[in-house]
Amino acid sequence: MPESAEEVRARLRARIAAIEAGNGVPDGPEVDRCYGGASSQEGERPTRVGVVSRSASSVRVKGNVRGSAECDALDEGDASCSVDVAEEAERAFRKIERLAAMREQASTLLRTRLVREGFSADAVEQALVRALACGLVDDVRYAEVLVRSRVSQGCGAQGIAAELDGLGIDIACVPGWPDEFPVEHDDEVARALALLERKPPRAKNRRDAAYRRLAQKGFGASVASTAARLWSESLEE
Known part of the structure; x- marks a missing residue:
């Protein structure tokens, strides 16, 4: 209990x-x-x-x-x-x-x-x-909890690092970062696509809307661009 x-x-x-x-x-x-x-x-x-x-x-x-x-x-x-x-x-x-x-x-x-x-x-x-x-x-302990929570929510590495930096915490202090987290480009693209599938943007220009949503979630420009393109292409198919 x-x-x-x-x-x-x-x-x-x-x-x-x-x-x-x-x-x-x-x-x-x-x-x-x-x-x-x-x-x-x-x-x-x-x-x-x-x-x-x-x-x-x-x-x-x-x-x-x-x-x-x-x-x-x-x-x-x-x-x-x-x-x-x-x-x-x-x-x-x-x-x-x-x-x-x-x-x-x-x-x-x-x-x-x-x-x-x-x-x-x-x-x-x-x-x-x-x-x-x-x-x-313990700021390191807090950072580890926050990083794991944000990753599970589908947030990008760039945004997570920026959030911690705003608290005066270097993300490099998190145990296992980045090796133990899905933050490689391909992994991030997969998480970005999953996010778009769960919460597809409602806009006429879907690709631009998808890019903006991913950028707001903390994904880097390269990941957001790739995922937005793949997602919009899958809809056209």
Whole structure:
């Protein structure tokens, strides 16, 4: 029987608690980045898959918004800034946890959603660094799921790659790509033809309409042109 959402969240929390207690080692980045250790604040952060960069945007302090420079200017004894951001980051992390329990998540989409829901940029970045380090969020894992889903829907390789690129993910990171996917020219032409058979375009100029539909589905110009020609010729015959 599949796990319920509550059971999945409970299992995730138990795993995270075990990591914090030193009883488990997560896959991926070092553990202390997950829990606010020194490496979560320092070091290079590539802009591609699986890593988030810290923003210099504003942080919330006692209900107001202050810039990072103003926060740095606070007296050393006033720790309200870091405390408030830490509390907000914890709430953001719990939100990520709930979303990840339902389906794979992309870090870019999570960042946009959390900021839209009112979390400060600093809190979101802290929560994402922690989620990525724990393996709760994994852009490579998300990319693999998306690629397999899009291929099964009949989408073309060019469009799939463009969709991932829009999320800051290189399709080359997907395990088995492209060897284990039907993305060779002949395979793509066959999938394009199957798509046209399932959903034939309704237009006077069928060949042009077929080409446009395939282009919209992410097939490259060569594949779309070949498939549109073969499909229109089969109708004439």
